[in-house]
Each structure stands twice: as structure tokens, then as C-alpha cells.
Amino acid sequence: MFYILILFLLIFALFLRFIVGVELRSILTIYLLGLIVYFFSFAVAEMPTFGNPHNPAFNEVPERYLEAGPSETGAINIISSVITDYRAFDTLGEATVLFVAIAAVVATLKSHRD
Amino acid sequence: MMDDQIVRITSRLVAPFIQLYGIYIILHGHLSPGGGFSGGAIFGASLVLIALSFNLEAGIKQISHQTASVLESGGALGFALTGLVAIAFGGNYLANRSAGFPLGEAGQFFSSGAILVITVFVGIKVASTITTLFYNIIEKEEPLGNHKQTD
Amino acid sequence: MESAGHQPVLIIVLLLISAFIAPLLYRRWRFLSGAVVLAALTGSFITALLLLSKSGASSSLSYHLGNWPPPWGIELIIDPLRVYMLLVVTGVSLWIFIYALGDLKHELHNDVIGWYYSLYAVLVASMSAITLTNDLFNLFVLMEICAITACAIITIKDQRECLEAGFKYLIMSAMGTGCFLLGVAMIYMVTGYLNYSFIQSELSLALTDYPLNIFTAAALFIVAFGTKAALFPLHVWLPDAHAAAPSPSSAMLSGLVIKIYAFALFMIFYRVFPRSLLDTIPLNEIILWLGAMGVMFGSIYAMLQTDLKKMLAYSSISQIAFIFMGIGLDQPLALTGGLYHIMVHAFTKSTLFMSAGAIIYSTGVRRISDLGGIGKVLPLPLFAFTIGSASMIGLPGTGGLISKWYLALGTLETGRILFLLVILASSLLNAIYYMPIVINAFMSGEEFKEKVKIVPLSMQVTLAAGMILVVISGIFSRQVIIFFEQALTSLY
Amino acid sequence: MEIISRLTENYFYLVAVILFVIGMHTMLTHSNMIKKVIAMNIMDSSVFLLFVAIGYRHGAQAPIIREGVDIVYANPLPGALIVTGIVVAVSVTAYALSIIVKIQRSYETVDCDEICELRSED
Structure with missing residues (x-):
């Protein structure tokens, strides 16, 4: 049950910040995060090989983007056609994030008068 | 902020070119690396540069608070409304070709229908966001320009 | 699957457009910006x-957004459970907004109220989109929008505790x-x-080739959503945030945001992870134990508080854990209880x-x-408080009883008596810390000393509506339960 | 050692994971708020690195289509996602910094522990 261990290590590492003193905290956190790296490295070793064209990520999705993108969207920069056409809703969310950041910053700065 | 002749003259010389470059990047988002976000950030950076090398008032002279907030809301609103136009033309929300936007020939400047429109709106939005964030965070410090340069 | 018309996306876009316009309008016509957001919320609810x-x-x-079919484009799904959640989100946020129209004037500076309206509308839009979306990366973007807006409606209040x-x-x-x-x-x-x-x-195919990656991803998802929904050991941010915020924001955050x-x-467990994954590793068991611990510790912490809003915030931790217990028991009756508790707790905690x-x-x-x-001086708010407390304890005639009843049935069905005891003990603890307030408020002989302002009409109306909603969710629950039974059959 | 050879093959992913943990460590142990915001950015950047590395294949070029030339292109999807992710991270950072500005004004410190002490004195 390797993964349960990771889970609880993560949770414990997050929680740790609030239960122990400063000196103990830094040492324990380093140990725990070292353990997390150790367990993550198994997952990394198992990941699909870097740069291999037969990885699961290279399926029909990027294939269609690359082959039919220019004729379907009219843009030869495929990243542009993905962010503003195929997945335009993400970009609407992103524009909203920018708007929200402005709204939050202005509201915070205006309401707290010195 | 800085009381330095060289910095002022250089930034005044360079700023229009930076702005032009930003506009180029925004408009050629569908043809070359770049797009609304990078171009908008470059354009916004030129305004930040002016505010940094002169003072805040000089920056605000370039783009006032009123204009900035209209541009911000306008950029996001334009994006959302472009999607609604697609619904009016009979496609789904944010559709491009299937809503009947003219695509043109791939590789030409006027191609890609709604992508160009959306990129311009996003560029406006990002440029105004960067300047507004910067102005709002540095405002209400001690009046700018009172700092004497100590070098 | 047939096409759904444009309603799902219109809900989101309507709210977003009203949010973009509201601050512009607020400069010139203050009244209009509130009205625009109110209209958008009503429209989305309808x-x-x-x-x-x-x-x-x-x-x-x-x-299909942009007419692109699923693996290439982003897809919104409308199924019974999501529509239920969408109704809860839009309905409760409309109700809280009417309250906010009356309450905000004394809690915030006048210049920022327009921004508050705008942030509120974006928050509701992002929550509706989270319920509808069928795409993991889209979920990430929407979660970030939700996080920023939720923080912003806390820090908008002019107190330094809010900032922290x-x-x-x-x-x-x-x-x-x-x-x-x-x-x-x-x-x-x-x-x-x-x-x-x-x-x-x-x-289910990748599980044989890359098991460790998938396990790690599952663990990361539990930590991520646990942090955001204040699952027990990760709840540390919640009490401060919910207690310091302005009251409409507290109602919103406790009532809806953590539940989303x-x-x-829940969606990731049943719509992203295949059944074989849930069977190989005990993900549900972890959620169940953390939920049970959250139920107990939340109630115990709540008993120790002296501040009214802080007590309510700690009580939220124990109540959100009920929903996690429903997910953790992994059984139709318990899931019914957990999902029904989403609505009941949204009504109850908002009223409180x-x-x-x-x-x-x-x-x-x-x-x-x-x-x-x-x-004696504030009969209506305290009466609403009493009804809310009754629902928290789970007295008959309130919604709290129904959800706890179904959760308890779920524990019996799976034969886990320990968790039944947890539910009962938490009800007892709730009674211990809610009842003294009510009794003290109505029965105590002493006179209330402070000066009393009249509560505005919009606040009175929403409080009365809250009482009615809590009672209705207790009495007319049959329809919703049948609805759940049909909807949950698709999961098993 | 097979695992070592796998790790050296997947060094991009390994670096991303280590960066993530470094960010987490900074966020958990340092009480300075600005350091926490920087740590948040490190965490986000590490995930972006991991995401972009997924989209790479050997000998690939940026996905800008040129007609008539036989080129292998990288996967455009992760790149497009990360453009979105970066903007989101920038927005969160800007908001966090504006909160810190105001915290500094009212508490006159940006250290979490000192603020806790100040609050317990109240």
C-alpha cells in the first residue's frame, strides 16, 4: 500500500506546519519531503519515457490538431488555434481570472485605508 | 521614480518601439509564436517602463484609470460577446468555423476568423491588466519623485 | 446523447457578463449594478x-463548446446530479445575494460594493461551471477563479484579521x-x-501499465480537494476565514464554496476513476476515516469556541465531513444522505x-x-437561529434529520456500526453547543443591555425564507430522494 | 540498476518533481510571506515544466505548420494548457502580493509567526 503512505505523508507534511515547534518542524519536514521524493521517484521511473513518440500523450488528439488545424481554424500557429478555438472556454476562464485579479486587488487595496 | 537623464531619454526612445512590437505580436498571434497574452504583456510592460523611469503621473497620462477600467471590462466583455455572436450565427458558444466566421487562407494575415478577434480582445485585456495591477500596487506610497536619488 | 440547447453555457456567460459590467455601472449608477447582478442571478436560477x-x-x-467533439474540445455535461447541484448553487446564491443587498452597506466601504457584486457574480459563475464541466484542465482554471474570488470576498472587509x-x-x-x-x-x-x-x-487499461502514477495522482487529488473542502486535518484555514469574513461572504463560503x-x-471518484480502481485500492476508506474524524473533531472544537461566528465555522468542518462520509461509505443510501446534506447544509448554515x-x-x-x-429584542433572527440549530442537531421536521437518517441507513447497510455511533455522537455534541445559545437567548431572565438597530427588510425576508427552506427540506424530501435513487443507479 | 537508468531517461520529470517538493518545503518551513508566494510560484512552475515535458518528442519542433516541409511537431496541447496556467499563476501572485502590501501596512511585518504573536497579544 505504497500510495496510502504517500498520501498520509503529504497530508502530514501539510498539517505539520501547525502542530510542532519551529526547530522540530524544519527537520521533520525535510525528512518527510525526502520520503515523498523517494516515493515519487518510483512513479517517475514508471512514467512513459521522455520524448518517446509512442507515449500515450501522442494519440489522436494532437494528431488532429496538427493535421486538420490549419484547415479547420485557419491559423498555422497550432498553439494559438488550440487556446483560442479548440479550447477557447479555458481562455475565457483565463480572461476572467485576469479580471478577477484586478477586481480583488482593487477591492483589497481600496477597502483597507491606512 | 528615478532621477536619471539617461534612463529617461532611453526609455522615452524605446517605449514606442516596444509598443509597436507588442501590437505586432498580438496581431500575428495566429501566424507566429505569440498571441494575446505575450503581446499584451509586452505592451503593458512599456507603460510600466514609462511609469518607472519618470513617475506615476507620467504613466497615468498615457492611460488614465477611467480608460483602463473600461478597457479591462471591455476586453473580457468583447471575448464573451464574440462567443455569443457565434450562437447568433447558429453555432455553439465560442464556435469559429462552424458558426460561419470567414476563415480565409491559412498563413495569410486575415485568416482564422474569430481567433484574430479573440486575440485582439485578450491583448487589450492583458495590457490593461498589467498596467492597472502595477499602478494600483504602487499607488498611495509616498508621493513619487520625493525620493532623492542617492548614488 | 442529444444536444442540450444553449442553456448550460448561457448560465455561466450571463453571470460573467453581469460581473464585467457591474463595476463600470457602479461608478455612475450605484443602484443599477446591484440590479444587474440580481437579474443575472435570477436568470441563471430560472x-x-x-x-x-x-x-x-x-x-x-x-x-460541445465551439462545436468541437469531446476529446478535442471542452464538453459540458448535464445529468441529474449536476443539475441538482446547479440548482442548489444558483438558488442559494440568489437567496444570499438578496440578504447581501441589505447587509453590505454597513460592513464594507461604499466604493468597493460594486467590486463585491462583480466578484460575487464571478464566484457563482465559476461554481456553476465546476458543476457542469467535463474536462480536468477546465476544472483547474475554474477552481483557481473560485479560489481567488472566495479569498477576495473575505479580504474586501476593512479589518486586518480578514487580510491575514x-x-x-x-x-x-x-x-x-x-x-x-x-x-x-x-x-x-x-x-x-x-x-x-x-x-x-x-x-482501466492504463492501470496495468502505470499503476504507481495513477495511485499518486489519486492521492494528490484527495489532498487537493481535501485542502479546498476543509477535510479534517487540512481544515486549518477555514475557521479564521469564515469567521472574519463579512456575513454574506461567510454564508456563501460555508454554504456553497466548500461543498462545490x-x-x-465526488465527480472525480465516480466519473473519472473507473470502478476497477476504486476496487483495487481503498480510496473510499481513507475518505471515510478522515470524514469520521472530521465529524468528531469539528464538533469538539466548536464546543470550545467563545465567538459566535467561529463556532459556526468549526461546525461547518464537522458538517462537510458528513458529505465526505457519504462518499466514503460508497453505497447508494449513504450517497443519497451525503448529497442531500449538500442542500440541507447549504440552507441551514446560510440561515445560521x-x-x-x-x-x-x-x-x-x-x-x-x-x-x-x-x-426578546430580536425575535426573528433568533427564531431562525433556533430552526437552524434544530436542523444541525437533526430534530424531526428539519432537513438535517433526513440526511443523517440516510447516512445512518447506509452505515447499517454496510454493517459498520462504528460510523453510526460517530453520527449519533456528533448529533449529541451539536445539541450540547447549539441548545444553550437558544435557551439562553429566549429563557434567560436577564435583560439584553446593548442598543438595538432595526434589521432591514431584505434581511428579514431572507431570514424568513431560510426558516421556510430548512423546514421544507425536512418535510418534502421524498421527491428529491426518489430523484437521487434514479440518478445514482447509473453509478453502480 | 534499472530504476536509475529509468530516472536518467526521465530526468525532466524527476527535476519537475524535485522542484515541486522544494517549493512545498519552502512553503511549509518559511514564515516570511513573500517567500511563501515565491514558493507557490516554484510549485506552479514545476508542474508547468512537467506538463510541457510531456508534450516533447525527440527531434520535434514548435507546432507552427510550414507547408511542404516534412517536420515532426511537438504536441501542441500541453503548451496551450500551460499558457493558460501561467496567466492563472500570475493573477494569483499579483493578488497575494497586494494582500501582503496591506498586511505590511497594518501589522508592520510580513512574518507569519510575528503576526501570530501580535494577534495572541490582542
């Missing part, structure tokens, strides 16, 4: 009702989204898709925070021990 009549009990419709609580909340949720995005990257790496349905069919993440976790807000508005009292005799 659209959600239309969707309910359209979707039926067991069918699911899909909406908001910062803590922002950092914790940024950590949560960081973990979530790492999990999404791992899932994308081994499957090559971002759409829920495609991942689900691909994951519990719902998202609103009555706390009304008490603070008219008297300025926050300490529990100073509330003696207040029932």
Missing part, C-alpha cells in the same frame, strides 16, 4: 430550473491547486486525455450565518456569553 425539466431523471445531455485569514486561505488553496495540477499532469501523461469520460475508459469541492471530488450577521448588524455582539435575553 435557466437551471428549465434545465431540470429538460434533463429528466436518468438521461444526460452534453454541450484571506492570505492563509489563498496560500492553502494555491497549494491545493498545485497538487491538483500535478495530479492532472500525471493522469494526462498516462492516458492522453483530459475529458472525464475518455479518461475513465482509458484508465466535495462535489468535484445570516442570523449571526443580523445579530451583529443590530447589536454588534459577537461573544456567545453576551447573547443572554437577546431573543
Whole structure:
């Protein structure tokens, strides 16, 4: 049950910040995060090989983007056609994030008068 | 902020070119690396540069608070409304070709229908966001320009 | 799957457009900006009702944004559970907004109220989109919008505690989204898709080749949503944030925002992870134990509080854990209880925070021990508080009983008596810390000393509506339960 | 050692994971708020690195289509996602910094522990 261990290590590492003193905290956190790296490295070793064209990520999705993108969207920069056409809703969310950041910053700065 | 002749003259010389470059990047988002976000950030950076090398008032002279907030809301609103136009033309929300936007020939400047429109709106939005964030965070410090340069 | 018309996306876009316009309008016509957001919220609620009549009990419709079919584009799904959640989100936020129109004027500076309206509308839009979306990366973007807006409606209040609580909340949720995005990257790496349905069919194959990646991603998802929904050991940000915020924001945050993440976790468990994954590793067991611990510890912490809003905030921790217990028991009856609790707790906790807000508005009292005799001067808010407490304890005639009843049935069905005891003990603890306030407020002989302001009409109306909603959710629950039974058959 | 050879093959992913943990460590142990915000950015950047690395294949070029030339292109989807992710991270950072500005004004410190002490004195 390797993964349960990771889970609880993560949770414990997050929680740790609030239960122990400063000196103990830094040492324990380093140990725990070292353990997390150790367990993550198994997952990394198992990941699909870097740069291999037969990885699961290279399926029909990027294939269609690359082959039919220019004729379907009219843009030869495929990243542009993905962010503003195929997945335009993400970009609407992103524009909203920018708007929200402005709204939050202005509201915070205006309401707290010195 | 800085009381330095060289910095002022250089930034005044360079700023229009930076702005032009930003506009180029925004408009050629569908043809070359770049797009609304990078171009908008470059354009916004030129305004930040002016505010940094002169003072805040000089920056605000370039783009006032009123204009900035209209541009911000306008950029996001334009994006959302472009999607609604697609619904009016009979496609789904944010559709491009299937809503009947003219695509043109791939590789030409006027191609890609709604992508160009959306990129311009996003560029406006990002440029105004960067300047507004910067102005709002540095405002209400001690009046700018009172700092004497100590070098 | 047939097409769904444009309603699902119109809900989101309507709210977003009203949010973009509201601050512009607020410069010139203050009244109009509130009215625009109110109109958008009403419109989205009506659209959600239309969707309910359209979707039926067991069918699911899909909406392809930009006319691109699922693995290439983003898809919104309308199925019974999502429509239920959408109705809860839009309805409760409309109700809280009417309260906010009356309450905000004394809690915030005049110049920022326009921005508050705008942030509120974006928050509701992002929550509706989280319920509808069928795409993991889209979920990430929407979660970030939700996190920023939720923090912003805390820090907008002019007190330095709000700043600190908001910062803590922002950092914790940024950590949560960081973990979530790492999990999404791992899932994308081994499957090559971002759409829920495609991942689900691909994951059962990938489970043999890349088990560790998928386990790690599952662990990261639990940590991410646990942080955001204040699952027990990760709840540390919640009490400060919910207690310091202005009252309408507290009602919103406790009533809806934490639940939306519990719902998202539910969706990931049953719509992204294939059944074979849940069977190989005991994900549900972890959620169940953490939930049970949260139920107990939340109640115990709540007993120790002296501040009224802080007590309500700790009580939220124990109540959100009920929903997680429902997910953790992994059984139709318990899930019914957990999902019904989403609605019941949204009504109840919002009513409680609103009555706390009304008490603070008219008297300025926050300490529990100073509330003696207040029932005679403020009958309506305290009456609403009483009804809310009754629902928290689970007295008959309130919604709290129904959800706890179904949870208890679920524990009996799976034969886990320990968790039944947890539910009973938590009800007892709730009675211990809610009842003295009520008794003290109405029965205590002492006179209430502070000056009392009259509560505005909009606040009175919403409080009365809250009482009615809590009672209705207790009495007319049959329809919703049948609805759940039909909807949950698709999961098993 | 097979695992070592796998790790050296997947060094991009390994670096991303280590960066993530470094960010987490900074966020958990340092009480300075600005350091926490920087740590948040490190965490986000590490995930972006991991995401972009997924989209790479050997000998690939940026996905800008040129007609008539036979080129292998990288996967455009992760790149497009990360453009979105970066903007989101920038927004969160800007908001966090604006909160810190105001915290500094009212508490006159940006250290979490000192603020806790100040609050317990109240």
C-alpha cells in the first residue's frame, strides 16, 4: 500500500506546519519531503519515457490538431488555434481570472485605508 | 521614480518601439509564436517602463484609470460577446468555423476568423491588466519623485 | 446523447457578463449594478430550473463548446446530479445575494460594493461551471477563479484579521491547486486525455501499465480537494476565514464554496476513476476515516469556541465531513444522505450565518456569553437561529434529520456500526453547543443591555425564507430522494 | 540498476518533481510571506515544466505548420494548457502580493509567526 503512505505523508507534511515547534518542524519536514521524493521517484521511473513518440500523450488528439488545424481554424500557429478555438472556454476562464485579479486587488487595496 | 537623464531619454526612445512590437505580436498571434497574452504583456510592460523611469503621473497620462477600467471590462466583455455572436450565427458558444466566421487562407494575415478577434480582445485585456495591477500596487506610497536619488 | 440547447453555457456567460459590467455601472449608477447582478442571478436560477425539466431523471445531455467533439474540445455535461447541484448553487446564491443587498452597506466601504457584486457574480459563475464541466484542465482554471474570488470576498472587509485569514486561505488553496495540477499532469501523461469520460475508459487499461502514477495522482487529488473542502486535518484555514469574513461572504463560503469541492471530488471518484480502481485500492476508506474524524473533531472544537461566528465555522468542518462520509461509505443510501446534506447544509448554515450577521448588524455582539435575553429584542433572527440549530442537531421536521437518517441507513447497510455511533455522537455534541445559545437567548431572565438597530427588510425576508427552506427540506424530501435513487443507479 | 537508468531517461520529470517538493518545503518551513508566494510560484512552475515535458518528442519542433516541409511537431496541447496556467499563476501572485502590501501596512511585518504573536497579544 505504497500510495496510502504517500498520501498520509503529504497530508502530514501539510498539517505539520501547525502542530510542532519551529526547530522540530524544519527537520521533520525535510525528512518527510525526502520520503515523498523517494516515493515519487518510483512513479517517475514508471512514467512513459521522455520524448518517446509512442507515449500515450501522442494519440489522436494532437494528431488532429496538427493535421486538420490549419484547415479547420485557419491559423498555422497550432498553439494559438488550440487556446483560442479548440479550447477557447479555458481562455475565457483565463480572461476572467485576469479580471478577477484586478477586481480583488482593487477591492483589497481600496477597502483597507491606512 | 528615478532621477536619471539617461534612463529617461532611453526609455522615452524605446517605449514606442516596444509598443509597436507588442501590437505586432498580438496581431500575428495566429501566424507566429505569440498571441494575446505575450503581446499584451509586452505592451503593458512599456507603460510600466514609462511609469518607472519618470513617475506615476507620467504613466497615468498615457492611460488614465477611467480608460483602463473600461478597457479591462471591455476586453473580457468583447471575448464573451464574440462567443455569443457565434450562437447568433447558429453555432455553439465560442464556435469559429462552424458558426460561419470567414476563415480565409491559412498563413495569410486575415485568416482564422474569430481567433484574430479573440486575440485582439485578450491583448487589450492583458495590457490593461498589467498596467492597472502595477499602478494600483504602487499607488498611495509616498508621493513619487520625493525620493532623492542617492548614488 | 442529444444536444442540450444553449442553456448550460448561457448560465455561466450571463453571470460573467453581469460581473464585467457591474463595476463600470457602479461608478455612475450605484443602484443599477446591484440590479444587474440580481437579474443575472435570477436568470441563471430560472435557466437551471428549465434545465431540470429538460434533463429528466436518468438521461444526460452534453454541450460541445465551439462545436468541437469531446476529446478535442471542452464538453459540458448535464445529468441529474449536476443539475441538482446547479440548482442548489444558483438558488442559494440568489437567496444570499438578496440578504447581501441589505447587509453590505454597513460592513464594507461604499466604493468597493460594486467590486463585491462583480466578484460575487464571478464566484457563482465559476461554481456553476465546476458543476457542469467535463474536462480536468477546465476544472483547474475554474477552481483557481473560485479560489481567488472566495479569498477576495473575505479580504474586501476593512479589518486586518480578514487580510491575514484571506492570505492563509489563498496560500492553502494555491497549494491545493498545485497538487491538483500535478495530479492532472500525471493522469494526462498516462492516458492522453483530459475529458472525464475518455479518461475513465482509458484508465482501466492504463492501470496495468502505470499503476504507481495513477495511485499518486489519486492521492494528490484527495489532498487537493481535501485542502479546498476543509477535510479534517487540512481544515486549518477555514475557521479564521469564515469567521472574519463579512456575513454574506461567510454564508456563501460555508454554504456553497466548500461543498462545490466535495462535489468535484465526488465527480472525480465516480466519473473519472473507473470502478476497477476504486476496487483495487481503498480510496473510499481513507475518505471515510478522515470524514469520521472530521465529524468528531469539528464538533469538539466548536464546543470550545467563545465567538459566535467561529463556532459556526468549526461546525461547518464537522458538517462537510458528513458529505465526505457519504462518499466514503460508497453505497447508494449513504450517497443519497451525503448529497442531500449538500442542500440541507447549504440552507441551514446560510440561515445560521445570516442570523449571526443580523445579530451583529443590530447589536454588534459577537461573544456567545453576551447573547443572554437577546431573543426578546430580536425575535426573528433568533427564531431562525433556533430552526437552524434544530436542523444541525437533526430534530424531526428539519432537513438535517433526513440526511443523517440516510447516512445512518447506509452505515447499517454496510454493517459498520462504528460510523453510526460517530453520527449519533456528533448529533449529541451539536445539541450540547447549539441548545444553550437558544435557551439562553429566549429563557434567560436577564435583560439584553446593548442598543438595538432595526434589521432591514431584505434581511428579514431572507431570514424568513431560510426558516421556510430548512423546514421544507425536512418535510418534502421524498421527491428529491426518489430523484437521487434514479440518478445514482447509473453509478453502480 | 534499472530504476536509475529509468530516472536518467526521465530526468525532466524527476527535476519537475524535485522542484515541486522544494517549493512545498519552502512553503511549509518559511514564515516570511513573500517567500511563501515565491514558493507557490516554484510549485506552479514545476508542474508547468512537467506538463510541457510531456508534450516533447525527440527531434520535434514548435507546432507552427510550414507547408511542404516534412517536420515532426511537438504536441501542441500541453503548451496551450500551460499558457493558460501561467496567466492563472500570475493573477494569483499579483493578488497575494497586494494582500501582503496591506498586511505590511497594518501589522508592520510580513512574518507569519510575528503576526501570530501580535494577534495572541490582542
